[in-house]
Each structure stands twice: as structure tokens, then as C-alpha cells.
Amino acid sequence: MISWLTDPWHYTFMQHAFLAILLVGVIGGTIGVFVILRGLAFLGDALSHAVFPGVVITFILGGNVVIGALIAAVIISLLIGAISQSERIKNDTAIGVLFAGSFALGVALMSLQTGYVRDLNSFLFGSILGVSRSDLWLTGGVGIIALGTLWIFRREITLISFDRVFARSLGLNLWLFDQLFLVLLALAIVISLQMVGNVLVLAMLVTPAATARLLTDNLRxxxxxxxxxxxxxxxxxxxxxxxxxxPSGAAVVLTATVIFGLAFMLAPRTGVIMTRVRYRMHRAHPEADTHVMPDQPVGDRT
Amino acid sequence: MADLLNCFNLTVHYDNRSALRDVNLGIRIGEVTALLGPNGAGKSTLLKVLSGMISPSHGRATFEGEPLNGPHRGITYVPQRSDVDWKFPISVLECTLLGLLQERSRWRPYSKQDRETALAALHSVGMDHLAHAQIDALSGGQQQRVFLARALMSESKALLLDEPFTGVDVPTQEMLVRIFATLKLRGTAVVYATHDLAQAAQTADHAVLLNGEVMADGAPKDVLTADNLMRTFGGSLISIESLQAVAL
Structure with a gap:
């Protein structure tokens, strides 16, 4: 059993992969909390697909794909903002148009390359083999910038996430903070691309955060x-x-999904099983039930 | 008493529709003002202009005689409860502390004194015993009280509230009236939007009837007349007093 656990660590590429996935897990898990609380899962999905042409172009040019993805993310987020200025086109429609269009552009560019099927697979579904030492430094650096920025603006981002009108009345520039968060989201996406791939990267943002939401009511x-x-x-x-x-992406995302499933069923307060148990106990002994149901306001002394 | 907030020939357009037309208004220090009118009358728009969130299309708003070019630290706005994501995982105390957001360093956590100030604000609205409860576990009245506590964290000169009496229980309504009276003594100007004519008549020193424009403005007894109300709300007016007289 011990050797089963330690064997992968004998390989340098696996040591890099383990360190990278730990960083990606922590960064995606943190930014993802605000993604699900603000209902931005669709935007996250779109952004993760929309960066694909940037990845492909830098791959063709022999540059760093993370930087290509970042540039694409910034361009796409600005385009989404520009198109949704139109009175007839809503924000989610603009996201949908650009997400599909830019992903198609990436696939078309990739198909022009020889041997593209293998490379396309690693882009779409992740590959643990290619994490180099410089990738690790880049992931760590980007992660520190993303989490540091989130910490500095934690109060503003928290307030904007649940009470935008009050935030505006305090003079916070909502557009600026929305763009800042979009950049943080793009950073979290691009550093996850290599590990989990383009198609599944959203899961690193959404699934752990959704699981955590089932387990606690406290933001920290x-x-x-x-x-x-x-x-x-x-x-x-x-x-x-x-x-x-x-493929590493599929394995990581499936694991996260299983953990979500377990929490959905077994979470002490919100899990399906415990809710049923409490309901049955309440029906059997209504007088003994002192639990406050989630929809019931807490006691008021007035 | 001097005017704290003023509107001069203030007009607001949304797209091609005008929400407010040619509004002239003075809000005095230490006065409670009720903005009354039907749905879509421009009450919320006026509050947003007075809080600096919306710039008027024409005319201007001033605070202490200076043009209001955006949100001002001397003005605190309390939004409608429906504007907020109440499922957000935040406690009553944390929500209240956000009232200090502009006044505290972003580099340090809130101090013990800040927490005590927040607890005192919650105590003043009868919510300190629920300081560690989650906001989604509160009733409508309790949510409104937390909003008020958050507003009380910054000692602003003007407090603007959008529909604070809507959907709240009687104890919360009574508490709001008590807090308004305390703020008035401190010299704070309180302005609130409401549909409740009786509540305004009892609580406010100054009533403004709005329906796209100012229909009447002055002391409640002079403003809340049958003629003014019919001009503002339209339809016909049934006076409960006269019905009681018929019954007797």
C-alpha cells in the first residue's frame, strides 16, 4: 500500500504534476467560491472554452500557452462587455456567441497542424506529462497574484457578490471590480488548463465550491x-x-464529482439522507424536534 | 433648519422614458421625509439620485450646498430587501461590519473595537442576540433591521431608505420609527420611500407626493389631502373615517 502511494513520486514529472494540481486545486477552489455564489458558472465555462484559440496560436508559434490563454481571456471578456452593451443582446447571449465562435476558431486552427489529434486531446482533456519546472513557477506565481488580489479586495468582492446596490451607494466601481474578478477567473482557468484540459476546467472552479456550499454557511x-x-x-x-x-483531467474531475455526490447525500445539515431522517423523526415525534429548519426564521426576542 | 440635500430642476431619463421631471426639493437637517407615490412614480430613482448613484439627465442635486457628483460619505443608502442575495453565506455581524468598508484599512482585519461598534449597532435594532446567525435564516423584518444596523455604522448626515416598511412585521415597523426619532435628535436627515400613507402621516415631518414629478411637498397634514392623493394615485378615494361615520 505504501509503495502504491510513493511509487508515482519517484518520477520527476509526477512530482511536478502533484505540486501543480495542489496549486490548481487551492486556487480554483478559492476563486470558485465566488463563481458559484455570483452565479457565474456559465461565464466560467465560456471563458475556459474561449481561451482555446489563444492556446492554439501560442502552441503553433512555440510560445507559452498560459500567456496565450491569458491574452485570449482578456480579449474575450472585453468583447463580451462590448457586445452586451447592445440593447437587444443580453449578457448570456453574448457569452454564448463568443464561447462557441472562439472555440470553433481554436479547433479550426488546430486542425491545420499535422498530428493535431494527439495535441488536441491533451489540450481538451489535460496531460500530466508536460508539467515542467517553469510551468510550476508560472502556476505558483499566477496563483499568488490571483489569491493575493482576492485577499486585498476581499471585502469589496464579498459585498458586490451579495449586495450590489449598497456597494454602488458606497461609491465602489462595480464595472471595475467585475472586470477584476473576470481577470482572476481567467487566471484560475489558464493555470488549470494543462492539468485538467479545456473541456473540464470549469469543474475545478465549480465542483469543489459547490460541495463546500453544501457543508457550511460560513464564507471563510x-x-x-x-x-x-x-x-x-x-x-x-x-x-x-x-x-x-x-486522462488526468477526467480522473481529477470525476473524483471531485464523487465527493460532491457524497456531500449531496450525506451532508449533516443539507444532505438528502439526513434531511429525510430529520423529516421522519419530526413526523414521529413533532414535540421533540428542536431543530430550526433552514427556511424558518431564527427566533426574535421582540 | 438648513437644507442638507437639494434638487434643482432635476430630470432623469431611462432610455427614452422619463422617470422624474423637473423636481425641486429641499431636505432639511434633523427631518424625517417620506416619499410617497404609486409604483413607477420615481421614488427609488429620486433616492438613487440623492445618494449619488444616478446622475440626473438635467438639473442637479446638491449635498451641503455642493454639487453631488457621485456617492458621498455623508450619505448612507439602505436598499430594498429584494435587491440582495439573501442566500449568501455571511453572518449578521459580518454583514453589519461591511458598513465600515470605506473607513477601514484593507490591510488589517476588523479590530475588536469595530466588532463592538457593530454589536452596539445591532443592539440598537434589537438584533445583537442574532449576531452570529446567517442572514438567510432571518425573517423579512430581521433582515431590514440588519440593513439599518449596517447603515448606522457610518455616522452619516443623511440616511436614505428604499421601502423600509414593506413586508416587515409590526415590531420592526415600531423599531424603525424609534430609530428615526433618535436619528432626528442627532440632526440626521432621514428620507424614505413608502406606499403607506398612514405610516407617513404618523412618522414623517415632511411628505413628498411623487408621480414622475412632485405633486405636493410640505407638512404631511397639508400634503396628504384627498385632492392631492387623487391627483397622485388616480382613481377614487375612500375615506375610512367617513365609512366609520356611516356605520355609526
């Missing part, structure tokens, strides 16, 4: 749990990928 605890689940899913997924030959 939610961020901690989400990061932990992101990192844990990454670790378990990489072991599965190493031993079973499953």
Missing part, C-alpha cells in the same frame, strides 16, 4: 473546504490517472 470555512476538496480531488485523481491510464 467555505473557501477553506473548497480549496481542500480541490487539492484532494487533484491528488486522488492523479493517482487514478497514473495507475489506470485515464
Amino acid at each position: 470555512r467555505m473557501i477553506a473546504i473548497s480549496s481542500l476538496i480541490g487539492a484532494l480531488s487533484g491528488l486522488i485523481g492523479l493517482y487514478i490517472s497514473f495507475y489506470r491510464g485515464v
Whole structure:
């Protein structure tokens, strides 16, 4: 058993992959909390697909794909803002048009390359083999910038996430903070691309955060749990990928999804099973039930 | 008493529709003002202009005689409850502390004194015992109280509230009236939008009837007349007093 756990660590590429997925899990888990609380999952999905042409162009030119993806993310987010200025086109429609269009552009550019099927697969579904030492430094650096920025503006981003009108009345520039968050989201996406691939990267943002939401009502605890689940899913997924030959992205995302499923069923307060148990107990002994149901306001002394 | 907030020939257009036309208004220090009118009358728009969130299309708003070019630290706005994501995972105390957002360093966590100030604000609205409850576990009245506590964290000169009496229980309504009276003594100008004519008649020193423009403005007894109300709300007016007289 011990050797089963330690064997992958004998390979340098696996050491890099483990460190990278831990970083990606923590960064995606943290930014993802605000993605799900603000209902931006569709935007995250769109952005992760829309960066594809940037990845392909830098791949063809022999540059760093992370930088290509970042440039594409900034261009796409500005285009989404510009198109949704039109009175007839809503924000989600603009996102949908650009997401599909830019992904198609990426696929078309990729198909012009020889041997594109193998490369396309690694872009779409992730590849643990290619994480170099410089990728690790880049992931760590981008992660520190993203999490540092989130910490500096934590109060503003929190307020904007749940009470935009009050935030505006305090003089906060909502457009600026929305763009800042979009950039943070783009950073989290691009550093996850190599590990989990283009198609599944959204799961690193959404699934751990959604699991954490089932387990706690406290924002700080939610961020901690989400990061932990992101990192844990990454670790378990990489072991599965190493031993079973499953693409790393699919293995990591499936692990995160299983953890979500377990929390959905078994979470102490919101889980399906515990809710049913409490309901049955309440029906059997209504007088003994002191639990406050989630929809019931807490006691008021007036 | 001097005017704290003023509107001069203020007009607001949304797209091609005018929400407010040629509004002239003075809000005095230490006065409670009720903005009354039917849905779509421009009450919320006027509050947003007075809080600096919306720039007028024509005319101007001033605060302490200076043009209001955006949100001002001397003015606190309390939004409608429906504007907020109440499922957000934040406690009552954390939500209240956000009232200090503009006044505290972003590099340091909130101090013990800040927390005590927040607890005192919650105590003043009867919510300190629920400081650690999550906001989604509160009733409508309790949510309104937390909003008020958050507004009380910054000692602003003007407090603007959008529909604070809507959908709240009687104890919360009574508490709001008590807090308004305390703020009035401190010299704070309180302006609130409401549909409740009786509440305005009892609570406000100054009533403004709005329906796209100012229909009447002055002391409630002079403003809330049958003629003014019919001009503002349209339809016919049934006076409960006269019905009671018939019944007797």
C-alpha cells in the first residue's frame, strides 16, 4: 500500500504534476467560491472554452500557452462587455456567441497542424506529462497574484457578490471590480488548463465550491473546504490517472464529482439522507424536534 | 433648519422614458421625509439620485450646498430587501461590519473595537442576540433591521431608505420609527420611500407626493389631502373615517 502511494513520486514529472494540481486545486477552489455564489458558472465555462484559440496560436508559434490563454481571456471578456452593451443582446447571449465562435476558431486552427489529434486531446482533456519546472513557477506565481488580489479586495468582492446596490451607494466601481474578478477567473482557468484540459476546467472552479456550499454557511470555512476538496480531488485523481491510464483531467474531475455526490447525500445539515431522517423523526415525534429548519426564521426576542 | 440635500430642476431619463421631471426639493437637517407615490412614480430613482448613484439627465442635486457628483460619505443608502442575495453565506455581524468598508484599512482585519461598534449597532435594532446567525435564516423584518444596523455604522448626515416598511412585521415597523426619532435628535436627515400613507402621516415631518414629478411637498397634514392623493394615485378615494361615520 505504501509503495502504491510513493511509487508515482519517484518520477520527476509526477512530482511536478502533484505540486501543480495542489496549486490548481487551492486556487480554483478559492476563486470558485465566488463563481458559484455570483452565479457565474456559465461565464466560467465560456471563458475556459474561449481561451482555446489563444492556446492554439501560442502552441503553433512555440510560445507559452498560459500567456496565450491569458491574452485570449482578456480579449474575450472585453468583447463580451462590448457586445452586451447592445440593447437587444443580453449578457448570456453574448457569452454564448463568443464561447462557441472562439472555440470553433481554436479547433479550426488546430486542425491545420499535422498530428493535431494527439495535441488536441491533451489540450481538451489535460496531460500530466508536460508539467515542467517553469510551468510550476508560472502556476505558483499566477496563483499568488490571483489569491493575493482576492485577499486585498476581499471585502469589496464579498459585498458586490451579495449586495450590489449598497456597494454602488458606497461609491465602489462595480464595472471595475467585475472586470477584476473576470481577470482572476481567467487566471484560475489558464493555470488549470494543462492539468485538467479545456473541456473540464470549469469543474475545478465549480465542483469543489459547490460541495463546500453544501457543508457550511460560513464564507471563510467555505473557501477553506473548497480549496481542500480541490487539492484532494487533484491528488486522488492523479493517482487514478497514473495507475489506470485515464486522462488526468477526467480522473481529477470525476473524483471531485464523487465527493460532491457524497456531500449531496450525506451532508449533516443539507444532505438528502439526513434531511429525510430529520423529516421522519419530526413526523414521529413533532414535540421533540428542536431543530430550526433552514427556511424558518431564527427566533426574535421582540 | 438648513437644507442638507437639494434638487434643482432635476430630470432623469431611462432610455427614452422619463422617470422624474423637473423636481425641486429641499431636505432639511434633523427631518424625517417620506416619499410617497404609486409604483413607477420615481421614488427609488429620486433616492438613487440623492445618494449619488444616478446622475440626473438635467438639473442637479446638491449635498451641503455642493454639487453631488457621485456617492458621498455623508450619505448612507439602505436598499430594498429584494435587491440582495439573501442566500449568501455571511453572518449578521459580518454583514453589519461591511458598513465600515470605506473607513477601514484593507490591510488589517476588523479590530475588536469595530466588532463592538457593530454589536452596539445591532443592539440598537434589537438584533445583537442574532449576531452570529446567517442572514438567510432571518425573517423579512430581521433582515431590514440588519440593513439599518449596517447603515448606522457610518455616522452619516443623511440616511436614505428604499421601502423600509414593506413586508416587515409590526415590531420592526415600531423599531424603525424609534430609530428615526433618535436619528432626528442627532440632526440626521432621514428620507424614505413608502406606499403607506398612514405610516407617513404618523412618522414623517415632511411628505413628498411623487408621480414622475412632485405633486405636493410640505407638512404631511397639508400634503396628504384627498385632492392631492387623487391627483397622485388616480382613481377614487375612500375615506375610512367617513365609512366609520356611516356605520355609526
